[in-house]
Amino acid sequence: MDWRVRGLCLREDPDLFFPIGGVNSGMAVLQTDEAKVVCSHCPVTRQCLAWAIDVGPVEGIWGGTTEGERRAMRRSAARESEATDNAA
Ligand code: SF4
Known part of the structure; x- marks a missing residue:
């Protein structure tokens, strides 16, 4: 089964996961925090985050992270x- 059909976000307003406004916009911050709470209870957070990191830059909250946070992870x-390659 595709992990996406098990995501808790399917039961939420999709706009919640695509906050409008900059990172300093009050509304966007609230939406981001709310979406992250949903992700924190989701049974497929790990798969969702792995997908979002693998696919490259993608807007929105995926796996409980913002694109900025995923960029830092990448x-x-x-x-x-x-560092591993240089040590070998
Ligand atoms: S981790 Fe978040 S964005 Fe990913 S499927 Fe679950 S609720 Fe949706």
Whole structure:
């Protein structure tokens, strides 16, 4: 079964997971926090986050993270991979 059909976000307003406004917009911050609460109870958070990291830049809250947070994760993973390659 595709993990997406088990996501709790299917029961929520989709707009919640695509906050409008900049990271400093009060409404966007509230929506982001609310979406993250839903993700924190979701049974497929791990799969969702892995997909969002693998697919590359994608808007919205996926796996309990913002695109900015996933970008930081990708950079961190790239640095670790580079350090491992250099050590070999
Ligand atoms: S982790 Fe969040 S965005 Fe991903 S499927 Fe679950 S509720 Fe939806």
